[in-house]
Amino acid sequence: MDAYDYQTVAGRSVLVTGAGRGLGAAICESLAAEGAHIIVTDINESSAKAVAERINASTGHACAFQLDVGDEEQVRRVLDGSVTLFGRLDAIVNNAGIDVTLSIRELTTSDWERVMRTNLTGPFLLAKYGLAHLAPGGHIVNIASTAARRAWPNASVYHASKWGLMGLSHALHAELRSSGIKVSAIIAGGMRTPFLLDRFPDIDQGTLQDPLNVARAVKFVLTQPPETVIPEVMVLPMKETSWP
Template sequence: MDAYDFQTVAGRVVLVTGAGRGLGAAICETLAGEGAHIVATDVDESSAKAVAERINAASGRACAFQLDVGDEEQVRRVLDGAVTLLGRLDAIINNAGIDVTLSIRELASSDWDRVIRTNLTGPFLLAKHGLDHLAPGGHIVNIASTAARRAWPNASVYHASKWGLMGLTHALHAELRSMGVKVSAIIAGGMRTPFLLDRFPDIDQDLLQDPLNVARAVKFVLTQPPETVIPEVMVLPMKETSWP
């Protein structure tokens, strides 16, 4: 594929973090279905391998790596390994994210460190070291949240991490444009994924959206013409309750 053909993701090598389930898996399978070569990474290696196996069984192309996004040495090693295996890297989707739903009085400093490490330090490290491999025309997509636009109780560290991720996204958008590297944020509203359903089993699923809809938004920002970049886009369910 011509490195500057952005009408399609076909042939592009795309690394996805938090790929083992939920939105990450939906992004992998959506992009693979359009011909992208997927590097599925997750802290749970078996789940990343399962996603890669499904893609390969469907005649796509994918490989899997275990990756703790907050571990700088692992980040370097996985990026190097992916490029060695597939020959190039065209996009990084920073999707890995965790939350600890506790009041500020109950939230331990170790909880704070763990969430910030995954949700904010991880995208920083993937961007920093990914630049060693992304050519002009490369793209970094950060998965944010409506939690970066308004706040609710008992989610202080999640809000801090996602507001920080939006700041990082816009700073990198400003910094990397001169290098020809695009940076975008997808602000996702509530989805029917384990991220919410595991923690809030009584949630009304009619208020949530299919993660495939958000995955299609990722494909949308990746397939803009070279002269255009989308710094951020918000994707909400019609009945979204965390946004007016």
């Protein structure tokens, strides 16, 4: 792999999961605007293609894949296909996430397994199989949540998955540093994205932040010097209600 300028993402190939809308789309479009080559992946193929088309129409470089992050074979196939198209893989952003807002009494086993499969097994699979393609200097970025730091009612599986993601992220940071792979977790506060707005239409949007602000944090961790890694960073709206 050719060396690249750590101060920019230009020329780097970055795979983003859950990228068909919301924060994932914001990450793709903001990195593409800086010259990154983007692999847009989402369980909704048409959404992924729409984001890639917007990027390519703006003189960016993007491709799209349908991807269920909890499907081991799909993960391997998309990683291989991404490298075939762009010749390299420099970073993976594990952004795909879902939630089921129910009490523990109402939550079913299938609800639990579906959320954990997306929010925690997915990042595990992308990291496990992505390592075959990431050279020293490569980067894994995991999008976590304030739900990994505090808890509120009717979100037990979401909390469990995001606390687990933080554990996975820090464990991989410790394990992969010796091989030159960086691992970072972005703890994101509430954002004006469909993830919240579709489920809570009456939420006060003034307490939320633009997803582009979190996307900037992704770029920030990706552009640290080779001698530096940021294992964890928190990005909150000024009026965050789930954090003091």
